[in-house]
Amino acid sequence: MKKAKNILNPNNLARIVFVIAVFLLLLAITLVVTKRSQTSFVNYEESRSMMIVASGDTLSSLLLEQGLTNADVLEIAKILKTDAGITSLRADSDKITFVRQGQEGPLSKIIIIPSPWRQIELNYNDIGKWVCNNIDIERDTRAVYKSGEILDGDSFYLAGQRAGIPAGILADVYDLLAFEMDFERDVRAGQKFSVLYEENFSDGKKVDNGRVLAVQFEALRGNVKMYRFRKSDGTTGYYDEDGNGAIKSLKRTPINNAKVTSSFSNKRKHPVLGYTRAHKGVDFRASTGTPIPAAGAGRVVARGYNSGHGNYVKIRHNGSYETLYAHMSRFAKGVNVGTTVRQGQTIGYVGSTGLSTGPHLHYEIIKEGKHVNPMTVKLPAISNLGTADKKKFIEYRKVLDEAITSLSEHPDWFIQM
Ligand SMILES: [Zn+2]
Numbered sequence: 001m002k003k004a005k006n007i008l009n010p011n012n013l014a015r016i017v018f019v020i021a022v023f024l025l026l027l028a029i030t031l032v033v034t035k036r037s038q039t040s041f042v043n044y045e046e047s048r049s050m051m052i053v054a055s056g057d058t059l060s061s062l063l064l065e066q067g068l069t070n071a072d073v074l075e076i077a078k079i080l081k082t083d084a085g086i087t088s089l090r091a092d093s094d095k096i097t098f099v100r101q102g103q104e105g106p107l108s109k110i111i112i113i114p115s116p117w118r119q120i121e122l123n124y125n126d127i128g129k130w131v132c133n134n135i136d137i138e139r140d141t142r143a144v145y146k147s148g149e150i151l152d153g154d155s156f157y158l159a160g161q162r163a164g165i166p167a168g169i170l171a172d173v174y175d176l177l178a179f180e181m182d183f184e185r186d187v188r189a190g191q192k193f194s195v196l197y198e199e200n201f202s203d204g205k206k207v208d209n210g211r212v213l214a215v216q217f218e219a220l221r222g223n224v225k226m227y228r229f230r231k232s233d234g235t236t237g238y239y240d241e242d243g244n245g246a247i248k249s250l251k252r253t254p255i256n257n258a259k260v261t262s263s264f265s266n267k268r269k270h271p272v273l274g275y276t277r278a279h280k281g282v283d284f285r286a287s288t289g290t291p292i293p294a295a296g297a298g299r300v301v302a303r304g305y306n307s308g309h310g311n312y313v314k315i316r317h318n319g320s321y322e323t324l325y326a327h328m329s330r331f332a333k334g335v336n337v338g339t340t341v342r343q344g345q346t347i348g349y350v351g352s353t354g355l356s357t358g359p360h361l362h363y364e365i366i367k368e369g370k371h372v373n374p375m376t377v378k379l380p381a382i383s384n385l386g387t388a389d390k391k392k393f394i395e396y397r398k399v400l401d402e403a404i405t406s407l408s409e410h411p412d413w414f415i416q417m
Contacts, residue, residue: 047100055091062089066098066107076110076122076130083132084120086112116207117200140201141417143213145407147194156187157257169197172212174256176238179248180224181217182375185260193217196404198417214400227397231389237382241397243390245381249317250296251343252374254325254363255350258284261360264373280371281324281364288329288359291346295323295363300339300347303331309362310354313347319380326362327353 053062059080063073080086089096089112099109110122121133148163150156156177160170173195177183198210217224226238226246238246253260262283298317302324305311309326313335316322329351341347352359365374385393403415 045102047103047105048097050095050097053089053091053094053096057089057091059089062096063110068107072130079122079130079132080112080120084112084134086114086120090114116202137202139207141210142199142201142414143196143403143407143417144199144414145194145196145404145411147192147408147411150187150189150191150193152189154187154189155257156183156193159193163193165195165197166209169195169209169212173215176212176215176226176246177217177224178251178253178256179246179379180226180252181219181221182253182260183257185263185375186220188220191218194404194408196400196407199414214404216404227393227400229385229389229393229396231385232392239385239393243385243393243397245383245385247382248296248379249319249343249382250321250323250365250379251293252379253282253284254293254295254323255284255286255290255361258286258290258361260375261285264371264375278371281326281362282374284361284363286350286359286361288349288351290350290361291332292325292328292348292350292361293344294341294347295343295365296321297343298323298341300335300337300341303335303337306354308355310356311348311351312354315341315347320368321380322366324362324364324366326364327351327356327360329353329359 051062059077060073063076064070068076093114095113097109097111097113098107099111100106101108106124108124112120112122114120117137117139119135119137121135122130123133125131146163146165148159148165150159156174157170160173161167165173174183181187194216195212196214197212200207200210211228213228215224215226225241227241228236229239230236240246260282262279264279264282266278294315296315296317298315298321300313301316301322302312302314309324311328311331312324312326313328313331314322314324325348327350328348331348332346335341335347350359350361356362363374365372365377367377407413407415
């Protein structure tokens with residue numbers, strides 16, 4: 001049996017020292033080489049030029065100005081379409097940045113910012129291809145609360161402005177409440193309202209407003225409350241306190257903010273004919289040419305002229321409802337008998353054709369063949385919650401209500417979402 005070597009033998013010791021020395025030398029060389037390559041990379045100073053897309057600019061004109069070839073431009077346009085869904089740039093809103101390595105170097109990166117919350121980066125990679133990266137900008141969303149009161153002679157719009165509700169949010173609130181109330185007849189001094197909505201921040205700076213989370217209005221018919229809620233299938237909608245869909249299949253007032261000049265009645269003196277006859281709809285004052293939106297989704301079943309209604313359109317909606325719009329100055333392009341329309345789509349323009357004393361919209365709702373009062377008829381909801389979602393909604397609503405209560409006591413607070 002061989003005896004184990006004594007490692008403290010002077011011969012062996014010299015060999016070990018030599019091996020360690022060689023190892024250290026190799027390590028030193030590696031470090032120097034790594035450092036070199038890092039320095040040489042940093043040596044190119046990145047040069048960036050940012051611009052806001054102007055009208056007349058196209059993606060290809062901007063890219064060609066940057067010295068790219070037609071082939072590059074085509075490749076980039078193709079990638080932007082498939083990977084980012086972008087086919088054109090929007091003037092005065094999209095920002096585009098060109099990045100080069102060094103002042104005169106070739107383009108290495110193109111950054112397109114189509115919204116405050118999205119950035120698209122095109123990088124020229126090692127193998128000479130453009131690669132697209134979609135980056136979502138991190139946002140910090142806060143829920144804020146504003147409340148107000150209608151004063152004598154006020155409109156809801158004025159009171160909302162006074163309460164500090166931003167214009168875009170106020171317009172959304174208006175659209176929501178329009179399903180439940182008539183701003184002309186249901187608004188009285190002393191009524192209180194509130195809205196909970198999102199504000200989006202980036203790096204501590206407010207960028208824009210988000211969505212309306214909850215609305216409350218003390219209407220004549222009772223307190224109207226609407227809450228935004230996400231169902232388990234991922235779709236969102238607005239629901240009342242009990243979880244019934246707040247968005248109705250029809251609008252009581254197709255034109256927002258239009259004054260009611262004549263309401264529904266079974267007997268009234270006709271302003272032109274002079275004798276008493278029923279007024280089977282509601283008249284809204286609006287200037288000639290004001291777009292008339294469809295009160296709900298449906299199919300156009302009549303478009304024509306008669307001596308009473310003048311130019312009119314009739315829409316059949318899902319279920320048993322029809323709506324009619326009269327005295328139009330003209331029809332919207334592409335709206336014919338058989339055309340399918342969505343809620344809010346312009347079907348024609350206000351006018352004074354037929355038996356009419358001045359420009360207005362005469363609006364009728366016909367339920368199962370019978371005229372009903374658009375202001376009071378109970379309108380069907382677009383969607384209601386299933387049992388499981390309803391349970392979740394009730395819990396979520398309680399949380400929102402608690403938040404609203406604490407924010408109403410401390411109006412300068414916000415809720416971190
Ligand atoms: Zn009328």
